[in-house]
Amino acid sequence: MTVRPEDVKLPLGRSFLYGLQHVLTMYGGIITVPLIVGQAAGLEPSKLAVLIASTLFVGGAATVLQSWGVPFIGSQLPLVQGVSFTGVATMLATLDGGGGLPAVFGSIIVAGLVGLVAATFFAKIIHFFPPVVTGVVITTIGLTLMPVAAGWAMGGNAKADDYGSTANIGLAFITFVIVIALSKVGVEAISRLSILIAIFIGTIVAGVLGMTDFSGVGEGAAVAGPGIFAFGAPTFKISAIISMVIVVLVTMTEATAGILAVGTVVRTKVDSKRIADGLRADMLSTTVAPVLNSFPQTAFAQNVGLVAITGVKSRFVVSAAGIIMLVLGLLPVLGQVVAAIPAPVLGGAGIVLFGTVAAAGIQTLAKVDYEGKGNMNLVIVGSSLGFGMIPIAAPTLYASLPAWFTTVFSSGISSAAVMAVVLNLLFNHLRASTPERQSACATGSAWPAG
Structure with missing residues (x-):
């Protein structure tokens, strides 16, 4: 079996x-x-x-x-x-x-x-x-977590005097480089423990620097x-x-x-x-x-x-x-x-981790058919990703809307999930109203060959 x-x-x-x-x-x-x-x-x-x-x-x-x-x-x-x-x-x-x-x-x-x-x-x-x-959804999960990694890299506490300092960002970058370097090592055990080892080394470096x-x-x-x-x-x-x-x-x-x-x-x-x-x-x-x-x-x-x-x-x-x-x-x-x-040590590791989640989502999106007859998948992906990024780009956009709405859509993950499910239902399940020809959004976004 x-x-x-x-x-x-x-x-x-x-x-x-x-x-x-x-x-x-x-x-x-x-x-x-x-x-x-x-x-x-x-x-x-x-x-x-x-x-x-x-x-x-x-x-x-x-x-x-x-x-x-x-x-x-x-x-x-x-x-x-x-x-x-x-x-x-x-x-x-x-x-x-x-x-x-x-x-x-x-x-x-x-x-x-x-x-x-x-x-x-x-x-x-x-x-x-x-x-x-x-x-x-997977891509949005990774992208939504990036501000978390950035906040950690800057120091974690936005009210602290050293938030966003060169020292904090430098420590995060050192940890990031260590993760990448260890991931490249040919020894499987070290590569798979790259995050743990990088956090340990990053903490030692922070100790030496008095951080x-x-x-x-x-x-x-x-x-x-x-x-x-x-x-x-x-x-x-x-x-x-x-x-x-x-x-x-x-x-x-x-x-x-x-x-x-x-x-x-x-x-x-x-x-x-x-x-x-x-x-x-x-x-x-x-x-x-x-x-x-x-x-x-x-x-x-x-x-x-x-x-x-x-x-x-x-x-x-x-x-x-x-x-x-x-x-x-x-x-x-x-x-x-x-x-x-x-x-900042966690932030340096988080950049790799959360970026990897987004990359896994992009791999999944690469399997989607974007060119079939009457296909609106590009519109679904583009609109849903855009909707999911709104809470990251403009966190206060929904501040004046009803509480139930902000509860649902203040999260980029739930925003993207709801929009993707609804648009997929509209375009790929309720086919009666879907045009046979792609919309201008779908056709106009294709890059010319060569």
Whole structure:
């Protein structure tokens, strides 16, 4: 029997090394949401630490569930799970409304249950995600993450005095060069660990230059569990629940695209059953997360780039990453060490990782037929990519529009996904109104031969 690429098992030591590489890649992203929400809730440092540790613990458990899988739950793909950024604005609005963290957690529990019921329906729309759609979404994922890499390269904290300094950008560039150089090495083990090694070397360089701060390592309890409802029993506000349901539906759209994206990178079959299993894992994790003081869970897109650039497709490597996150959630001192890695180092590695995601999307788009009779695929791709780039180019464009609209379309990924699905449905499924001749947009964009 043929073994699926994602089912290949590597030696335990290598699995955890590759898994650590995944954790370092997404660590900055996974702790950002609890930092933002915790600070907005006015939490003191000790409580904020509980929120971050809980987020790591829940993300680790969700990652193991998604990648390892149990019957009907988990896509069994190399997908690292973490807190979704999509719900940040909604959670902040709930806090501003006086509901506090209990109201935030209550809305997530209800929305997660709604998503769990809706997972089977979402899985049935896979035929609306042909290469012309998935290629757009994967490309947009990579491009949308580029501002994240740039922010890290500049220092990570826009309010810091050295944000955007020559030193920060120089450190990011050094890390970038190290990743490229190690990727060129003929030794497979070194090439596949290029991100991890580059982050390690970059941190040493930062230490020599006086750009690291490990003074906070060792403060607080050595071992700390997440606790159950550490911030009080959940409360249920209708307005917060409705808003969070919309967030969860958007998250499910992005998760579906993420599952298809990693399936493309791994080159394995992804059908409606697998998507349903993956979405159930997402939604079950989201429902349970508030019990352990965390937020909505979804696949982290940046880790798709790591799978692509290293060629390590084993889901068990990602399960190892989940175990590492569980340990980080229980041992704050280890999390403090990881958190001390300078943001510019992560930025230098992120440029390669996120660019690789975009390149994988371009590879998919290269398979699309753009010249068939009555073919409007070029219009679909061009319009959807343009729509997806709007939140990056002009983040405040939708600021005056209704909240439900901004929740959906403030994300470049969901914007591109919605537009690509709608246009593909309009031009490639509802053929009655599609002209036999291409539009001027399609024909006029072709470069002349020679």
